[in-house]
Amino acid sequence: MTTLVYLIPVALFLGALGLSGFLWALRSGQYEDLDGAAERILIEPDQRDK
Numbered sequence: 728m729t730t731l732v733y734l735i736p737v738a739l740f741l742g743a744l745g746l747s748g749f750l751w752a753l754r755s756g757q758y759e760d761l762d763g764a765a766e767r768i769l770i771e772p773d774q775r776d777k
Contacts, residue, residue, distance in 0.1 A: 752758065
């Protein structure tokens with residue numbers, strides 16, 4: 728039971744850290760172009776220069 732005194736704040740801190748990282752990724756536009764990288768690898772090099 729005494730370990731819960733330490734584990735609960737650690738769990739809350741890690742949850743808040745993960746949530747803040749996710750919100751930062753949303754605000755900075757990390758999820759805007761999900762298909763771009765997947766399609767970019769299929770484009771031939773001569774087509775990319777145009």
